[in-house]
Amino acid sequence: MGHAAIIAGQGFNGVSLASILLLTALGLALSFGLMNVINMAHGEMLMVGGYLSFLATKMVHGPLAFPFALLLSFAGAALLGALLEVTVIRWLYGRPLDTLLATWGVSLILQQAARSLFGAIGVEVVAPHWLEGSVSIEHGLLAGLSMPYVRIFIILLTVAVLGLLMVFIARTRWGLYLRAVHQDREMAQALGVNTRWVDLVVFSMGTGVAGLAGAALALIAPVTPTVGQSYVVYAFLVVIVGGLGSLFGTTLAALLVGLFSAGVQMFTSISLADVWLLVLVILFIQFRPKGIIYQRSRAMKEA
Amino acid sequence: MGTPLLSVENVTVSFNGFNALDGMSLHLMPTSIRVLIGPNGAGKSTLLDTIIGHVRPSAGRVVFKGHEITRMDEYKIVRRGICRKFQAPGILDNLTVAENLNLAARRHRECWRSFSVGLNKEVRAQVERVLTLVGLNDRKHALAGQLSHGQKQWLEIGMVVASDAELLLLDEPAAGMSHDESAQTAALIRELAKQHSLLVIDHDMAFVDQLDAPVSVMHMGRMLREGTLEEIRNDPQIAAVYLGRVKEVSVA
């Protein structure tokens, strides 16, 4: 492999890592960035999506298996999210740190449930045939570069979900309601917005996206009861670095983290790359305490 | 004329290209009242923000007691002797009324001087005095967040009084108050002016009248006119941008 191929390959790996982080972080950007709910069980929604996609590929065979798996993991995780919202989150709006603790409890329960149902060793989702193999470049400057189809697929899926969410939030009436509810619940209500419904829909959309992320992740890694744990801390970092409430910022942050990791991993170990990543984030926060993109406000409470 | 307590010199503040303050200047003498009026969005509150260090001007400077304070941290500016009442009540909702006042009344705000257990007698006396002054004596132990809007206004005025700072900045102190209460507030401000300097913003002309002090009119981030209220009232330009059709103020 030539240098160009290695650099291009790591660039691709960085983008691929970024897309996985982003897919995980998008749901958080909704629940955390817009609703101020720190959902520590977000990772478990990922896990649920993964297991559902595992079940789906067991139930349905043939070309439709994987699309069905995506659908099922989205719907299932969204439904679970709705349940969570109604039973726990609803009572905790405006107390972000408490949502953190309560959802941590939820995550423990979900992990244990998964362990009881599926066992502690991971299960494997077999990727559909059309995602097997990779784009390989045999000649020229980039000879030796190979880009697995699964990773390309995940990048595309992420772009699609990101696009849909951006349109939803910025362009639709629902997006407007959602932002309004988060900023002033009572006033939104007094203007005729059914806040409960908005909360429910948005929260479960966030978990639904996490479910999708889980299904995507299952293509490259096993689904285990603790799979969420390993991603959720980084996903939160991405949301923080990006700035609350800005999907654009979240995207930039994911790219930053992904490319940084892919780059540093080449020169040091993965463990140390993680440590350096955190050092970078703390330094970054020195310059941009509220993330890459943030909203100013004159209100003293937020200053 | 002595040296001004506060000088705002040619201050410009801009937000994404929009100049909220545009070469604004103002000088304030010790133990005096200055009233600041002007249309909504003229930049009055932004001026206070600038003085207290909450926003950084892109040009110009602020001098307080002979020292430039333009780029200082907020808390350092405040410690030099400035206290501000905000336009939307800026009180600590989950502290009691008395605790809010305590916080404002404490003289030593450095961290390393905060490790003594008892409350200073002077501070306590000051708090009691202020409580009576603003009529919140019987709500002393209520959480500030549970006050009505008007009561919150009074509490914040109380905090400014308790701070005993040399320069008091009052952003719409009479808003939400009844006639009687505005009159009370005006009397209080005149009393305070014996020992402090006050910069008062308000839109209530009856209240401004009672302050009996020179008036500065701001418009579009600049000083438009300074003079007595009478002069201001008779200025057609100010009537156009601010006062509207001039109406007799009914003095009850």
Place this chain on the structure above:
Amino acid sequence: QDATVKVGVLHSMSGTMAISEVTVKNATMLAIDQVNASGGVLGKKIVPVIEDGASDPAIFSQKAQKLIQQDKVVTVFGGWTSASRKAMLPVFERFHSLLWYPVQFEGNECSPNIMYSGAQPNQQILPALQWAFEKGKKRVFLLGSDYVFPRTANLILKKHILHDGGTVAGEEYVPLGGTDFSSIITKIKMAKPEVIFSTLNGDSNVSFFKQLAAAGITQSQLPVMSFSIAEQEAKAMGPSLVNGSYAAWNYFESLNNPANKKFIAAYKAKFGANAVLDDPMVHGYIDVLMWAAAVKKAGSFDPNAVRKAATELGATSSPMGQVQFADNQSLYQTAYVGQLQPDGQFKVLWQSKEPLRPDPYDALAFPGKHCVIK
């Protein structure tokens, strides 16, 4: 006189290690049942006291103390990670008790209060290296999860690779549970190794093999020799994923000997026909049998007497072949290299000529160190 005697069984039944350790616990329980069925030891029925180490070294130490102090067990079977063993060691030394540890490990330890039945480095990783070199694969890439066994095993491997004229193509670690191998695969491609020695643990293996396959690298191009994939892991990962890859152990379920047949039958009878068996489980199983034999020989439950007696038991046949505790309280055992078949079983390709003497301190890597137990 009390007709029972208590022993402790201390494994993780929750947390990340539960999956592996629960099966060892099962095998241990099977052995206890069998001993009880044959009349117990010294006329007493064995009563197991089961505790959960929760995959947390501090809890292992705490529970070990409980078993000894509170429950007054005469010995304890348990532990998997070296971290848990290290945490328990002082407890067993302080209370003069005895721990039976069933898992392969990095050596470099010899405590009179522990019986080490799992493989020492010279009984698993070095034979595997020898086999690879015999096959002409001398350019080795070392890949492991980031914990003590892989790092120390690789240290030893490196010395031997260089000593025997091979090349270390690269050495990389992934945090436990890590799932992203993209950079490592790039590094592997750049290093062009002939074989990968993998001490990856648990789930990381699935990600690794998947991503390796997606990058277009097959087992025939670049074989992977794993030290932590046994039948349990292969089954869970789906044998097709790891099909054709290699592993080195002291036991495979496919071993063809009467003791193994009996063991498999008994285990499946108790835990279901779908159960699979593997190396650590067998160690957990024989530990109990060896303990019972040693107690009989010593005529006492006293840990000091038992451990001495254990080293004097002589060769015993077991599901893994002939085994025997050496004077350093580790086990003589045979090393096997196997290749994974589509049915999830390993086909034995190679085995050491005789049971290997356990050597906690590799002479090349740690010259001058010896294990002396008085």
Place this chain on the structure above:
Amino acid sequence: MLELEGICAAYGKSRVLENVHLSIAPAESVTLLGRNGVGKTTLLRTIVGLHPVSQGTVRFAGEEVTHSAAYQRARKGIGYVPQGRGIFPHLTVEENLRLGSASARKGEHNGGDAIPAHIFELFPLLRRVPNRKGGVLSGGEQQQLAIARAMVAQPKLLILDEPTEGIQPSIVQQIEEILREIRTRLKVAILLVEQYLDFAWSIADRFYVMRRGRIVENGSPRDSDPASIHHLLSV
């Protein structure tokens, strides 16, 4: 239009409203007066549905709404300009205005989304800064936005809690005219809490005076003695 019967309300253990009776006819303009802390805001909040009543009934447009949620009442036609303005700080001026029509049932006024042009005629300032975030507006700008937003919904009853607070005199005069206009022309009923008596008087058909959580006086400005009202409001 609106009828309150025997309303009681409390914050925790402390009762704030005692047996309040109040009614507003269609297109009538009513002013609620009272000193600081007597419970005016609380009363408005019980009407809007943001504070629960412990006793009594609220009827709006012939239906009992005592226990319906705030958003349902908003959709029935109650518009609200709260004390403290309730502007969404991170939404733009335009988005804040668009939210005004959240209460509109689908299909009613122009698809719901467009902001009626006359709003900008009434508040030209808002036209200048459609993309500025609500949170950075000056106090008076926010107040104007809050009133405009409530009007976008074309309510049947408009409830305003001290709407002139922090607004420059010329605009106060305009608001006065606007309110008179929407009452007479658009037949919107108005319930106004106001400290600025001149303003209140010029709009009100009737007034109520509150004291310590009770209504202690009501009547119409024309046949009341200003001095006695003033007495009720003073210390």
Place this chain on the structure above:
Amino acid sequence: MKKWSALSLDIVLLAALALAPLYLSAYHLSLLGRFLALAVLSLGISVIWGWGGILSLGQGVFWGLGAYVLAMHLKLTGLAPGDLPDFMMWSGLDHLPAWWKIFEHPAVAIAGVVVIPTIAGGLLAWLVFNRRVSGVYFSLLTQALALAFSTLLISQQAYTGGFNGLTDFSTILGHPMIDPGFQRNIYWITLGVLVLASIACRWLTHTAFGRVLVAIRDGESRVRFLGYHPAAYKTIAFAFGAMLAGISGALYVVHVGVISPAMVGVIPSIEMVIAVAVGGRSSLTGVVLGTLLVNFGKDWISSAMPEMWQLAMGALFILVVTALPQGLAGIPGLVEKLVLWSKGKREAKMADQPAIALVEKD
């Protein structure tokens, strides 16, 4: 009245703890000892979270620093002259790094236990709070810190013992740790440290410092505009919490005889917070009780039904946060409320209670 009942609760609790060696078995006493060591940490969390409103999900880092410093010392004193700790040897080191060597002296080690976490916590807090990184951001940042810390410890095996951590200590200050009497002494010392720590916390929260801290929690900017420098107050509070964490970690090592990265990472850090939440974040007595309750509960449930532990713990958090936000300390208030509520139902019918518009004086 309320004060007295709180004080008498403290006295009863202290007496029960002081007499524990009389009625507890050796094993349970050793458990109690290590949980009391953890309670020292909980007190620190209580100050920074309950009073300062700063939720740190990275207390394991400071706890771990204290623990590792002492463990390094213990490791060194157990060594024959010229020897290396075993893991260094098998990780390929051939001499002791200088930054290990300095902890050989007990005074340096003890100073290190107190000072290093304090400085680390203070430094982090100063950097972050000065840039006005607030609540949730800070929590998540510290969580990432915990992850990075344990990852770093694991990856630097030659210097830290890696995944295994440090263990196998024999003596402390010349006393063999195996001695039965040692166990009891270390229990007393732990209890003493806990009492001192709780006095320090009580003092701190009752000074003006404590009140400003609460004010900052409520409205940081407002407090700044009153002339206080929030970052300074928060930094001191956080450094204090880190110091208690470090001391707690060191005590814990003495009790348990092992420290490893698994004990300092994300999950243990959250569990530390949970114990405090269960006790009631702003009740010092509550958090001590909460710590004991959660840890004994964990010990008991995990023995009785290992698989249930996670479920029970999960359910406990949810319950505490939603139904008992004040934790154990909130139970008396809740009971009072219930009583009032049932009474109130009757009283509400006699509608002549005065409204509370109290400003008005006729």
